Amino acid sequence: MEKKEFQRIHLIAIGGSIMHNLALALHDKGLHITGSDDEIFEPARSRLAAAGILPAQEGWFPEKLNAGIDAVILGMHARPDNPELLRAQELGLPVFSFPEFIYEQSRDKQRIVIGGSHGKTTITSIILHVLQYLGRPFDYAVGAQLEGFDRMVKLSDDAPIIIIEGDEYLSDPVKRVPKFHLYHHHIGVISGISWDHINVFPDPDIYREQFRIFAEMTPKAGTLIYNQDDEQVLLAAVPRNPADVAYIGYTVHDHTIRNGKTILHTKKDDIEIQLFGEHNLRNINAAKEVCKKIGVKAPDFYEALKTFKGAAKRLEKMGESDSSVAFRDFAHAPSKVKATTEAVKAQYPQRELVAVLELHTFSSLNRSFLPQYAGSLDKADEPIVYFNPKTIAHKRMEMLTETELKEAFRNPRLQVYTDSEALQQHLTSRNWQNANLLLMSSGNYNNINLEALTRAVL
Structure with missing residues (x-):
């Protein structure tokens, strides 16, 4: 058609x-x-x-x-x-949801859809960066503003492929189907499954089922690329119909960390990259498998990867001095918070890590979902949680207490702030010698002054 x-x-x-x-x-x-x-x-x-x-x-x-x-x-x-x-x-x-319209506009293209609870923006960004670096024509739809791209969507008449970040959240208020079920992928990726969006998927089984459906939608002669280290992915996704579909598992890319720098080991030589963290070393391999499927040779992939700085707000460096770095990250779901906190500590093991998480989403402020955060901030030397009581009131939810949060995170060292000015005061007045700051949120800490904070850290 x-x-x-x-x-x-x-x-x-x-x-x-x-x-x-x-x-x-x-x-x-x-x-x-x-x-x-x-x-x-x-x-x-x-x-x-x-x-x-x-x-x-x-x-x-x-x-x-x-x-x-x-x-x-x-x-x-x-x-x-x-x-x-x-x-x-x-x-x-004719009324279309966003994903239905993207599908309608890309019926005659090869559709590559990147799904997963975490990592999908980074994997999509790496693929786009590599294709752009190599001068390959492609369309795309991605959920973040990327460096080197003035739009989050591109639809042309001539590009043979489209790269889509496939969100599992609902497509529109009427049909209420997960977006990534509507793109009809030829090549699909599942980067990881970790229960999220409690307001739509009230229990982990219903959530995981959405990924199983996505995996099952892989067509004959299609490809499913999956994180083989994730138990939930293995349960939900693979392999269902191995005779018809190519299943490709990936793991962490072979690497070494030296003096806060990540070095990838490839068949040809060692290359220094700007990304870091075990989760990102998986994301790189996922992107590499996709690129290989669409005809990108490994040396070209690595050449392009050297210049990739990362997706916006994904372990983004706000500033750096000889003894400190200030990062911000979009992480808010438990699996992302844990991966990001562990990544920064592993990259700079000799430095103290101050990790600040803002609880801002419906799931993160929900009393019954909070225990999912158990252990997620354990690697931080100074773990801090901030939430704005007005956000809880606006969402008509029950107020949370400091004791509850310490129990949910299973972390007696946890500090809890509900006043952004008090939080800013605490962070700007502490000694940042040989210490890093990591801010994690999908919100903005009630408009905290990030520039002033970064100056104080550095």
């Missing part, structure tokens, strides 16, 4: 991080784009305005929809009773 040609497209909830990038990518193709949202924040606001497609005012306007629109794309942030959605349904317009 040929992909449909759309000229006039309307996006409901155009202000979302991936949705506004999709709007810009489609605008770049010369299509007529309109959209609405009830709140649009930076950088989406400025970027949409620069392209001339920022809605004139915030809110929902059913009158924007008419029979002349070829397709409507529904963002996850919209509600099932959204007035524009109801109008589109009334008019019988």
Whole structure:
């Protein structure tokens, strides 16, 4: 079936991080784009305005929809009773979720989908970096802003492949299907399975089942690349139909750490890379297996990898001195927090590690989910947890106590802060000689001044 040609497209909830990038990518193709949202924040606001497609005012306007629109794309942030959605349904317009639309636009391409509870952004980023370095044509959809790419989405008519970061979260408020079930991959990756999104998948079995379904969707003559060190992955994913599908397991890349630098051992020679941590050394091997499948030779892969600095907010260096480094990381789920904390300590074993985790998501603030964090901050010399009581109130959840958190993390050394100014004061006044700072959050610590904090550390 040929992909449909759309000229006039309307996006409901155009202000979302991936949705506004999709709007810009489609605008770049010369299509007529309109959209609405009830709140649009930076950088989406400025970027949409620069392209001339920022809605004139915030809110929902059913009158924007008419029979002349070829397709409507529904963002996850919209509600099932959204007035524009109801109008589109009334008019019988084709309504797509983000993943359905990406699939529709890439029917005649080879689709590579990177799934997993953790590591998928980094694996996707490495693949994109390598292909860009080598001058290969490709389309993509990724969940973070990457260095060297001005968009999070690219859809062209001529690229033979598309690389997609395949999120297991729901596709849209109506169908409520995991996004990565809707891309119909030819090459799939499962980087790891660690229960997350408790609000949607109330128990670990239901969560793991989504990955089993993804694995089963691998077509005849397709490929499933998987983390062979992860028990949950082995339970969920492999091998189901080995006669039809190529199953490729990967592990940690052979390496040495010398003076805070990671050296990869390859068949040809040793190369120094900018990534570090055991989880990233697995991510590198996952990306390498994908690249091999699409015709990238190993020496070319490693040549490109040398210049890869990492995905934004994934163990990102905010600053460095002779005796300290300040990192920030998007980690918030238990498996990510544990992997990131262990990675920084292993890279700088002689230095003290101050690890600060902000509890910000629905799962992380949920009393019944908290025990999943047991042991996740054990490698930190000074483990700190921060949460904003206003976030708990806003999410209508029960307040957490310091005792509860210490028990859940199984860490009596844990310090708990609920005031971001007090946290900033504590961090800026301590001695940072021969100590590193690691900030982990999907939030912003109630707008803590990161630049001032980084200066204090260095």
